[in-house]
Amino acid sequence: MTDDLLSAIDRDSYEPAYAQLVRILTRQIAAGLFRPGDLLPSEAQLCDRYGVSPMTVRRVINILADQGVVIAKQGRGTFVKPLELGTATFDLGTLLQLLKEESNSKVKFLEARITPATKRTAGKLAITSGDRTVFIRRLIYHNEQPVLLHREHVIYDPSRPIIEAEMEVTALRGLFSGGSKSGLKRGELAIDVTVLTAEEAILLQTSVGAPAFRLEHIFCDYDDRPVSWGWFICAGEHLRFTASIGVYE
């Protein structure tokens, strides 16, 4: 208790004042000193209490607010937010970490050929059915073990000089680390569940019917035209998305 009350900004620290105050308030909330629904001290009070300027306190409140820890209501005060499932966010960090370590991972090209677009592919890429696309299949290994199967359709259009660069980017390495000259503007991702087909099971060296993630992606260029559509298949045993909600000290 007294520890929390005695906590103060250390002016000699390399840690900026605002960061220290974020830490202090977060810890106080985590310790239960302020519970969900409680009113935090007003900004003026925090200024006096910690000897910082209003702008600094505002900055701290803003940070806590878009961390989702508190919510500030004009004219009323700043309140501690309760635990909400909806605030949980999952990312691809775990998936990508596997592949970041170059040494342990490698990519095997299975196939790359030019083929007319099916109706479905044409729909996804906003082209007309029968237009030519480059179809690519890759197998990504981690520790000598196949983990990801990647299928992708890339628009084949010699009139677009972008294409060449796309192929680079789509070379996975670029996709993950983000090549600077990509010419890609945005992408849409979606996660589905599926069960492995016979072909997929063989490639991924596991059993048919096993549950798997399917990560679909579409990338668009600066004219908002789709350039590539594809998806990764990953057996469930190799992947898990995790998230945390609430306050962590």
Added chain:
Amino acid sequence: MTDDLLSAIDRDSYEPAYAQLVRILTRQIAAGLFRPGDLLPSEAQLCDRYGVSPMTVRRVINILADQGVVIAKQGRGTFVKPLELGTATFDLGTLLQLLKEESNSKVKFLEARITPATKRTAGKLAITSGDRTVFIRRLIYHNEQPVLLHREHVIYDPSRPIIEAEMEVTALRGLFSGGSKSGLKRGELAIDVTVLTAEEAILLQTSVGAPAFRLEHIFCDYDDRPVSWGWFICAGEHLRFTASIGVYE
């Protein structure tokens, strides 16, 4: 072009200056005026260009930076970030939206009984095997159709007054909207894939072996002790996680 160059802060607008500038810069980036890797105008230049104070520009840069659109490097400048898969974040918004509309969704209690903890449950809840827990099974309907199956183990310990409140919170409604008096501090979530067992398939009125999401959760109280462990099962056909990366105007 000229449109982008002529764009200015409207002082009479209700939209704050910082928000307007975020919008302006975002649109310029989305339009390809600044490409990945490019250097943005310096903060001083932006001040002159748009007639705002340095603090306001700093706020704008900060917002863009933690949106992942740009990255500011001290002493060098602010750069436009390339597209990176790792920045994609998925949330439970779609899942929860289904259940927010009270009218279309209802919860059916299947079971709630006190039972000794198995080894696995004890491990998850950090109690000793054989301790009593409350086991709960629920079925969540949306539009008269079963969508989610929920299983949960809650610690049964009369000496903890929290328990009573937990039961409230765990009453789903509270879980989603976040009861203010929850007494819960934090939670861990994980998404797995699985295939439906016979029992699950019957309850969810779909077929055995169908792929499904499994959303596991553990909630802890203010002493960091686990209070409840459980998971939702959702057939894949009803759920899809989506995310976007890149710049949206």
Added chain:
DNA sequence: ATTGACGACTTCCCTATATAATTGTACAAT
């Protein structure tokens, strides 16, 4: 009892200014 005006308090937005920290360059000294 209801309404309306006022004031106290709060968060929100913005300006103006100053100082520190980091980086890169140019140039002189070694």
Added chain:
DNA sequence: ATTGTACAATTATATAGGGAAGTCGTCAAT
């Protein structure tokens, strides 16, 4: 060639304060 120094440009942090806008209670007028 390498090193060191000085300088300019940049972002990062912080101070001090003012006005706008929202909320809530008080108190007088109706």
